[in-house]
Amino acid sequence: AWNTDLVRKHIANIAREKPDALIINQGDWTFPYDSVDAVKAFMLETQDIARVVIFSYKEPKVPGLVAGMAAGGGLKRIGIPFQLCYGAIDKDPKVLEELMDILRFYKKQSGVSEKVKEAIKALGKQKYLALGGMALKMPTTTCDVDQWQKLFGITYDALDQSEMKIRALKMIRWKGKPGESDYEIIDKRVKEAIDYLYNEKHGNFDFSRESFKSISKFVYQLCFYYAALDLCREYQATFAGIKCQDELSSRDCTVCLATAFLNNDVGPDGKPKEIIPVACENDMDSALTQLWMYLLTGKPAGFGDFRDVENGILAIVNCGQHPPYFFGRSDEDSVKKLDAVEYIGQEHFYAAGGSAVRGRTPEGEIITVARLARENLRYYLVAMPIETVEVSPEEHKKYSLSWPIIKGKIPIPDKKLIEIWPCNHLGFAFGDLTYHLAEMAYRLDIGYRIFDRKGREYFKPS
Structure with missing residues (x-):
């Protein structure tokens, strides 16, 4: 997604499935405001909080980490929590394990949401x-x-x-x-x-x-x-x-x-x-x-x-x-x-x-x-x-x-x-x-x- 309309369209499709977490995939440079907008749009569509993972792919020749950190900085400024996972997920099994640990935590967090309310x-x-x-x-x-x-x-x-x-x-x-x-x-x-x-x-x-x-x-x-x-x-x-x-x-x-x-x-x-x-x-x-x-x-x-x-x-x-x-x-x-x-x-x-x-x-x-x-x-x-x-x-x-x-x-x-x-x-x-x-x-x-x-x-x- 490289513009606001596309961001909102993708998020509307995702939100309909009511996922426990939202993954922002930063394989390369993306515009950080689009990532922040995606999270805010998700919260608007679901009328709920967003449990966010920013995933940045590790390839030093392209600025995936740069994009992830920039988007993360935007979320911090407005008080939205997230987890940043960085690495070559197709080459390093520890990266996949880290991502799955985060998603398992979010799954359990989502599972207790009614009790918390x-x-x-x-x-x-x-x-x-x-x-x-x-x-x-x-x-x-x-x-x-x-x-x-x-x-x-x-x-x-x-x-x-x-x-x-x-x-x-x-x-x-x-x-x-x-x-x-x-x-x-x-x-x-x-x-x-x-x-x-x-x-x-x-x-x-x-x-x-x-x-x-x-x-x-x-x-x-x-x-x-x-x-x-x-x-x-x-x-x-x-x-x-x-x-x-x-x-x-x-x-x-x-x-x-x-x-x-x-x-x-x-x-x-x-x-x-x-x-x-x-x-x-x-x-x-x-x-x-x-x-x-x-x-x-x-x-x-x-x-x-x-x-x-x-x-x-x-x-x-x-x-x-x-x-x-x-x-x-x-x-x-x-x-x-x-x-x-x-x-x-x-x-x-x-x-x-x-x-x-x-x-x-x-x-x-x-x-x-x-x-x-x-x-x-x-x-x-x-x-x-x-x-x-x-x-x-x-x-x-x-x-x-x-x-x-x-x-x-x-x-x-x-x-x-x-x-x-x-x-x-x-x-x-x-x-x-x-x-x-x-x-x-x-x-x-x-x-x-x-x-x-x-x-x-x-x-x-x-």
Whole structure:
């Protein structure tokens, strides 16, 4: 095609077949505007996004690569993502393999498009509840709630952390200092949870550390969980963030139980419950990332901390909780996973003490790690799949004794992971959700850097 009419005629014929991807073939020099017009015409004809491959044939005597790069530059300027594949496809089998890898990714991306559309529609029905303000002076935990409303239709409310404490204190009659004295349980939910986890031994309790000397502190922590749950229900919040540090963690207790079980699909009483994506440290964009994953899967999504990356292995070691859902295999019964949880005293950073929610994710699982963030105030998404490796209980000594661990093989070099990741936090979920996330970010016109299992980057400008 060498003029606008021909471009539109060819595209109309292609669009009628409803392909999953559009290949722009640059065997030699073509006019870049025609290639850009072809993509835009395809989107107009299909009334949908275009998953674009620019293929440039490798023949140094003719400017196929030049044409491909020029067309790609035109698409970048208007924010349309594409993959450029370059090589002698008739002579080099690796080029064909590369092209097929891209097309397979696009095929899977197209295959989840209806699910993604449902998730995007659901975004407009979500409400975030901030329990506390910014934690530990971390700017990346805050967001512009007007931007949330404009981009996603998400509404917002905020309460002081003291609202949790007020409600928690009504659940127990303490004979001395809350969490450190004898008690009488008033709220039957707390009794049911203590009976299930502690008295019936669905979990492993360790009172050897100074920060967690008796079940009293655990009872107090459970009260904060139910207080947060009640507040989410009362304010019709569908996802949330809890500051914790350092007002609660230094004066009352850590709220690890609250974040772990709000995120979980089973409560501390061993009964199924609604999943409420929640981020520690009131990290709003992490909570939003977890929400995306939950809307796409209907399953729990956790909040994690980068701790180390070495020899292609990422260590996710959160400051006191992962949802118990991740302490077993993805297909394992969620109730049984509660038996694997280790309740052990928190680290010395938290003066009030309390129990962490410790466990290890088994090897051989595919987990997607992701983070929505802002670059120059514009949203973008980073994501990739990791394959989990076995974690020995002895490894807790290498990091922080009471904290849960996920370790997984990453598809890109260690230094590149550190360079491209937007901050110290991430969301994680079982399964390879990179296709879903690429489709969702594209449809929401959000930039992304998403890596597949082979480390190939799928990119959209922010």
